[in-house]
Amino acid sequence: MNDASTGKTRFRVGGMDCASCATKIENAVSRLPGITDVGISVSAGTMTVSHEGAVPSGEISRQVKALGYSVAMLGTARQQDRHGDKHEHGPSRSHDHADHAHGHSAGHSHGSDDARATNAGHDHFDLDDGPWWQSRKARLTIACGVALVAAYAIGLLLPQIGHWAFLAALAVGLVPVARRAFAAALTGTPFTIETLMTIAAVGAVFIGATEEAAMVVLLFLIGELLEGVAARRARASIRDLADLVPKTALVEEAGATREVPADSLRIGSLILVRPGDRIAADGVIIEGSSALDEAPVTGESAPKTKGVGDAVFAGTINTDAVLKIRVTAAAADNTIARVIKLVEEAQESKAPTERFIDRFSTYYTPLVLLVGALVATVPPLLGLGQWSDWIYKGLAILLIGCPCALVISTPAAIAAGLSAGARRGLLLKGGAVLEGMRRVTTVALDKTGTLTEGKPVVTDVIGVGRPEAKVLSLAAALETGSNHPLALAILARAKADGVPVPPASAAKAVAGKGVTGKVGGEDVFLASPGAAGEMATLSAELKDQIAAFNADGKTVSVLVAGKEVAGIIAMRDEPRPDAVAALAELKAQGIGTVMLTGDNEATARAIGKGLGISVRAGLMPDDKQRIVRELQQLGQVVAKVGDGINDAPALAAADFGIAMGGGTDVALETADAAILHGRVTDIPAMIALSKSVMGNIAQNITMALGLKAVFLVTTIAGITGLWPAILADTGATVLVTANAMRLLAWRGR
Incomplete structure (x- = not known):
């Protein structure tokens, strides 16, 4: 898009620790004129604003500050910059099997604006850069705690003014909370945790429970502070990656x-x-x-x-x-920057469960208000008790019903799972991918560069009348200086075996046949079996050996010295060391596997036999896509793994596309996930991570709703009151967050 009046600006938001925070900010900013879209990553602490014309940074700052958060502008990225730059990539960036360079399409903006961080006039602690105890939430919590302790002391020394002392202590914590509730209501989010807290605290004052109200507000602030500390830890797990690169x-x-x-x-x-x-x-x-x-x-x-x-x-x-x-x-x-960018982008997209919880909480909070009002009014109207008792219970229900723990249950686990995966080289583009990967029933894998290393290696050296080391030495002498994959394989084997490589003279390539030259005064020719047969006689035994190698998918070169065959060298693109273990692990999980390759049938079958995987060979890119769709029509949930341009159509068609290793940019852009470091065992690990995250989410939702159900019953029965109610919510929030943070330690098997 080339409209210079349209752009995107990123902001750093301080104090934003859960999905409900993001909802309030999104609703407030999206109402501003000229704003077309607002994307928020809670785990990264960032907000991306799409706007027409100049970014209204002043208005955005005022809206966000009014909600109790701090904000700083990170930079502006024009739409046309997203795909305009071309970059050169080294081996760690792509595997190009056709020796062509590919333009970069990952979409990074490298203008000076992106490097600029313009502070919007807030102290840096509010942007989560300082110690947690110097944050705005910590300062407010400490002030409220000190005021409450002072109120207790005053109540003991001067009982006649104790009520007013507790009222003052309550105001220290409640006024900022009420201000945030009011600002959220004005900007499109009337039903918030702050709204419930304000109604409950003010109601408690009117029925004479001022001390309890002050303690409830303090406990609420402590819960928010602990939530903030946990969110900082999650963010730090990604920011720590940036610190790996020296300055x-x-x-x-x-x-x-x-x-x-x-x-x-x-x-x-x-x-x-x-x-x-x-x-x-x-x-x-x-x-x-x-x-x-x-x-x-x-x-x-x-x-x-x-x-x-x-x-x-x-x-x-x-x-x-x-x-x-x-x-x-x-x-x-670089690798680290790409990991961070992919994870932050992934964290901005919501998983299906998270979207459901968000929709549920939209109706849940008003329902809690309604239930609280009914509990406070219906029983006394029916003559079933005192008004003060039922109002107290109704206020307690408002606190029990605070949706904070429920709302954070999914995004906290998703963010921790994405971070844990990234630190292991597993990049998933969003919560939907992380959540859905557990449903995979079939994995379709490319051969070259995915199941195999992507480069040939010498597997066999056979001497004919000469030592094997001499055969390798002569072949390496002819190949010195060549960049052909087979030449590099021979040179690598010679280096690994410590074989001397003498100089060769008059070395030259013979089109379609091989390479010839003089080594130590002797004419030497390294050629294909057919070309070698034109110069020297291949024995029946040698022909059988070459045929056997070919049947195993190996490429054979014959070394001719003078007019006699001196030896043969067999080469093949070998499977990755962990391929067998990875396929066995997928099978153990009940997941089917199939190899889809454009390579010839003999080579593919030989590799497939060694790995124990079914093979479909000689495929064009559209053939791979067609097979993926056929599997889907059979009811399979398909993950396609590949690393090249020819895999892009199948990656896009699969339920989940996984780019292997550095991969080409086209593969990385098309895929839903990437295995950064080329380990085949990372495929079952990625599926295992998805299962771990979803198990964690189930635990979180059970804890959040279970505690609320227990305290709802005990409150209506008159067993528990305001303090236990807020402890239930705060405790559930802390438990849910701590449980989600356990995923940061995930390392797979």
């Missing part, structure tokens, strides 16, 4: 190094990473070899040795040698 980097320029801010690094910059340092950007190693601790990013416990040509992630730790790295992604596009 500075050592850049090499013209043979000299200098320290620069990490966010100033550009694609193509060369950085030096010393032992013990964190890597400041996504990139590719161009010099050196070292063990990297990737646990902060991938969750892998053991360091991984990487050398020249290997991709590295920002935030990982170099353990034992100096590395020179070429940067492949700017700070706004």
Whole structure:
């Protein structure tokens, strides 16, 4: 969209800790002229406002402040910027099997506005940046507590003015709450927790329960404070990811190094990473070899040795040698930044259960007011007791009915689940995806780059009249300097085996046949079996061996030295080390699996046999999509896993599309979820996370409604009153939040 008068502006909102807070803010801001849409992420503490013309920041600030929250503008992103920039991606960003570059479509805005944080005149503690005890909620709670203690002291020393002392203590906590209730009512949200609290406290004063009213307000404020502390912890779990990336980097320029801010690094910059340092950007190693601790990013416990040509992630730790790295992604596009962006976007979308709870609470709060009014008036009108007793019970019901615990039960668990998944490299684009993933009955997987590593490796070396090491040495000599995948496989095997690689002269490629040259004065030709058969005689035994390798899905190269066959080398794109375990785990969960690949039948069948998975081979992109739809017509809930452009149609058609590894940008944009670090075992882990989150939500709703049901009965029976009623709500809120926060420790199996 190119209309310069239309834009989106993001705000940081302080003190917003639950879905009911978000509803009040959304209703208030959406009523302003020029505002077309308001999106709020409670877990990220942000608000995205779509507007026509200039953003009315002053009016937005006044509306939000009136509700008791603080606000600061983070930046403006014009609509046309969302897809306009193209970025270069390194190996950690995409796997392109056709050697083509893909434009970036993930939609990041990199203008200076996005880097600007304009404080709207509020102290920074209100924006959740300082210690929790310096927040606005903490200050109000402490002031109310001190006032209540003072009122008790005055009541003991001067009983005749004790009532007024408690009334003053009540006012300290209640006036801000009542002000927020009034502001919410004026801006479209009349039925709020603050409304119930205000009515209950004022009613208690009129029936002479001023002390109880003051204590109830204090307990309510304590509950809100604890809720805020829990929300801060959830936000911190994502913000901690940003802290993994160091603030500075050592850049090499013209043979000299200098320290620069990490966010100033550009694609193509060369950085030096010393032992013990964190890597400041996504990139590719161009010099050196070292063990990297990737646990902060991938969750892998053991360091991984990487050398020249290997991709590295920002935030990982170099353990034992100096590395020179070429940067492949700017700070706004590195692995950590992408994780944070995807999680924050996901947290802005509501799960079906959350949407249901929101709709339910819209009717629930007015119903609580009605029930409270009926309990307070009907029994005494029927002559069943004193007015004061039933009014007291009606007020207690208002407190019992506070929907806070119920409203927060789902979003707290969803936010914690999304955060826990992100820290393990499981990115889910929204609560609906996280909630629904548990229903998957069939997983359709691509082969290349998903079940397999996506690059060939040498599996067999057979010498004919020469040692295997000599065959590998001659082949590596011919392939030195080549970037062909098969050449890289031979060179990698030679390096791994410690085989010497002598220099080759007059090396050249022979179109459609292989590569030839002189090594140690000897003419050497590394060719396909057909081309080799034109130069040398292949024995029947050798032909049988080549046929057997081909049947196993392996590519065979024949080494001819002089006029004689010197040996054969077999290569294949091998399954990922964890593929068998992952498929077994899916089977144990009762989930079916199928491989959908464009590769040839023989290769696909060989891989499928080793993995124990059914195979559909030789497929075009539309064939994969058609098969997914056929499975759905059979009643299956299908998750499609892939990493390439040819997987995009099937990813979009599946109930849940999962992009594997870095993946192409097209796959990442089309998919509902992404497995960032290429572990096949993360597929059943993602489904297990969904089940854990939904189990947690069920526990939360049971606790929230169960406690209310118990105290509703005991209140009507006259067993409990105002204090236990607010303790029930506050306690339920704390229990629900604490239970949801348990998900932050989720690590899978």
